[in-house]
Structure formats: C-alpha cells, structure tokens
Amino acid sequence: MAAFNPKSKNHYRVRSVSLPTRSHPSTIRIEQAVNKLKTWETSSSSFSKADKICLSLSGLKELHEGIEELLALPLTQQALSQHQQDHMVNELVEESVRYVDVCSNARDTVMQMKEGIKGLQSSLRRSKLRELRTETDVASFMCSRKILQKEISRSLAKLKHVDNKMVPLHLSNSEDDQLSIVLRALTEASLLNISTFSSLLLFLSVPVMKLKPTRWTLVSNFIYKGVLACEGERNNLNELEDVDIALGNLLIDDSGKDDGTERIESAQKKLEALETILESLENGLELLFRHLIRTRVSLLNILSAGTS
Template sequence: MMKRPTMAAAFSPNVRSISLPPRSHPTTVRVEEELNKLKSWESSSSSSSKAETICVGLSLLSELYRRIEDLLNLPLTQQALSQDQHQKWVNELLEGSLRYLDACGNTRDSVLSMQETIRELQSALRRRKVGDSSVESVVSAYICSRRKMKKETAKSLASLKPMDGKFGGSGLMLDLDDHLLAVVRVLRETSLITISIFHALLLFLSMPVLKPKASRWSLVSKLVQKGALARKEKQENVDELEGVDMALGNLLMQSSSRDVEGQKIQSAQIRLDALDVSMEGLVKGLECLFRRLIQTRVFLLNIMSH
C-alpha cells in the first residue's frame, strides 16, 4: 500500500512563529494570535480523523482571514499600502488571493459532486436486497467520481506551486515603518499557512483509489471473514475515503453466506454515512473560507483604487 504523507508533513516547514515590532497595532497582534492557533492546531491534530482535522483547520483559517480583513480595513494600513512604492505587495496579495479563490471554489465543487455520488450510492444500498447485483453500476459511478476528484485536485495543487515562498520572497524593504513591516510579515505568514492547509486538503482528496482487482479484493474479503479488517484499519490508520473503498470492494466479492453479505452491506452503509458527514463538513468549511477570501480580495482592490 502506498505510504501517504502525514498531516504534519503536508504543512510547509517555512511556517514559523512571528516576531512583531514591540509597538504593533492591536489588530496586527490579533492576526498573529490566530496564526499561532493554526500552528498549535497543526501540531496537536494527529488524534482526529483526517477529514475532521482539515475541517477544523478550514474553520481556523476562515477566522484568520476575518482578522486580516480588520487589518486591511485600518486607515493606517490602507494609507501605507496605497503608496506607489508599496504597490508590489498589494499586487502579490491580489495574485495570491485569486489563486486561493480558484483552488477553494474548484475544490468545493469537486467535493459537492463527490457527495452527490455518495448519496446516490447510499440510496442504492438502502434499496438493495441480499443477492441483488444492481448496485455494481452505482459503485462504478462512485469510483469514476473519485478519479475525477483526484484529477481536479491535482490541477489545484499544481496551481498553488508557483505561490510557494512568493509573497515577500524578494526581501523586505528597508524603508518600511514598524506598522507596515508587521503587516507584511503577518500577511506573508498567512499566505504560507493558507498554501499549507490547501496542500493537506488536496492531498487527502487525491489519495489513490483502490481498484477492484481480484487479488486485492480477495485479500480484503479474507480479512473481513477472519475478523481482521478492524485490526488492519487500526494499524494502518485507514481514513474515510480508503475505508469506503475497502468496504465497497468487499461488497463486490461474491459471498456464500447471506448473513455475510448482509453484514457487508451494513458495513458499506456505515462507511458511506461517515464519509458523507466528512464531505459535508468540508463543503461548509470551504464555503465559509470562500466568502472570506472574496472579502479580502475586495479590500485589496479598494486599496488599489485609492
């Protein structure tokens, strides 16, 4: 089985603590506090499921952008960034905000499409009777949806690569006053941690789809029949997507016992219910973040128009 990166490994090593000037504006300090919450969350999130961990991260990121809006709304910040010599910072922020909006919107649409397929499969399983093979076409549609989501998330990952280390990458200006210096630093950290969270989300959604090859599903079937699947899942930290893949693959295996087949249907339903809840949480988190990113972009465009 392919070894997947841990949640911590998905985060950029460049996300560090900030040392702000001693007289930073209280709004800037509040942005720093939200950044530190995200860093603390990342380091203590290993005990939760991946989807749950990412949902919490998206929520914290939305709150961070709410604080960023407060910072950009300060007359002191707007006056500083609207000066001609500081336009490059605003241009870089605008470029980043557009990429984040695209990644957020495209990912939300992919997850919504995936959730629709999950619910169709749930409905088919509720109607299925033991010995009925009609669910196979719906399972195939689910697998196709997974592959499509994997393809779309790969595109979003590629679009974020040019942003790594870009904001502020040319070095800080020597003539920045304390306030603008603090603003540039927290905005740079925000950009880095936004990319990191998107990486974690997209890597989770683009994990390889388990293909229903006979040899692989025979192994899964044997594990289920021996009562060893639960132990296997615990040892390998099987997440929501892979858990559904395994349950569906086992469901497609022919059973000699009607009782065993009924158990497999029930297991698949439980797995799909959990995945549906996870996808719903991701959709809500992405929608909230999308709105925040739009507001941030509006503030930046207003600064450019001054």
C-alpha cells in the same frame, strides 16, 4: 496521483507575525490565529486527519477575519498605497486570486463527492448484495471519484506554482512598521493557505479502488500502511479509504458464506461517517471562501484607490 508537500522555504518563512507591543486588536487576533494554526499543524493529538483539516479551515477563517480588519485601517491603506509597486505587494495580490480558485474548486469537489455518496446510500438501501445494480452503482461512484481527481490535480498544481513563486520577505520593521506588519500577516496567511489546502486535497485524492477486488488485492493495496484491511485493522486509514474497503468487501464473491447484510450495513455506516465529514468540510470551505473574496477585494480596492 503524485503527492504534493509544500516545501519548507526557510528563506521566506516567518516564525511569527512580529508585532509591536501596542498593537491594534486586529494584529493581535492575527497573531493568535497563526499560532493556533501552527499548533494544530504540528500537533500529534488524537484528532483524525479530517478533524485537523476542519480545525485548520476554521482557523484560516479567523486569520482572514483579522486580516480584513487590518486592511480596513487607514494606516494600512496608506502604507499599501505608497508601496503598491513593490514586488512583494503585487505577488501577494496575485496569489489571492489563486487561493479563491482553489477554495472554490475544493468546495465544488466536496459537494460533488457528497452527492455521489447520497446516491450510493440510496441505492444500497434498495439493493440486495448479489444484484447486478450494486456493482454498477459502486462502479459509477468510483468513476466519479476518478473524474474529481483530475480537478484535484489541477488545484494541487496551482498550489505548487504559488509555493514555488513565494518571494523572500526582506522588509525590516524600521523601514515601514505598518507595511511590514501587513506583509508579514499576508505572507503567513499564504503559507497556511498552501498547507491547509494541500492537506485537504490530498485527503480527497486517495487512489480509487479497482472494481472486483479479491481479498488479497484489498490487503496488498493497504499493506504499505501496516494494516490488514480484510481483518478490520483500519487505524491508519482515512475515512475515504475506509469507505473503499467497505465497498470492496461488497464486490468480493463470498457466495454461500452469508447474504451480505452485514457488509451492506458496514458500507452504509462508513458512507454516513464520510458524508458527515464532507458536510463539515463544505461548511468550512464556504465560510473561508467568503473571507478570501473579501481579502482580495480589499487589496484591489486599496491599490486601485492609490492610483486614482
């Protein structure tokens, strides 16, 4: 799958939500959420990729809570109603539905992947390594991953479409203070939505391992990352890749060397770790989805009220 990295569009990227000194609490909350998200995005801390994504989902939820409060202000509603034909306003409303779709699809993908892991865990608990069923169950898990990757590709394409359509923000504070604040906040939210969702989807879309790998294929698959998977050096891998290596080790024919107990236990531990991460991602996506819906409904209600 081709990687998708949101472009750095300096012509519309806003460094911060420039707010008046005497701001409403909602605008201060938005500014704090934006700054926190940008700090996490550029941080080189010890957080894993999955941890950073979970933090970003939580930060996005806080950001959209602030936006909901901002949209509830009479001054905001008046400003948007008076400028509802503005191209920037219309584009941001159109984008809101795409974020709802991407968030919903990402949540469904995580749920399906989690169910697949539970089924594989159950099978491994009942299986012995040299039973045919082990290979069949691993194959089924990998096949389901390939199917999910197609949906992930569609979601990435939607994000790329939005990213390419982002328009310049030329409105100055002197033109309309409240409208400027709202548009800047919504633009920042769009940029951070794209960044967070693309990171999540790329995390979930690592290449699916081929069945019946050899020790050499496991090494060669990950050598570009500077690790030797068969020797346990996995520092640069995310949790999905870690699971793939553990499952690949189950399928390597090491007959006569061991009964596979340690390899089964290792695979179980990796699956449990991934399941915990997916649980956190699912919870974060569920909460964010509700706020994305509310933001879109608020925008549509304000604009529809302006035409009545």
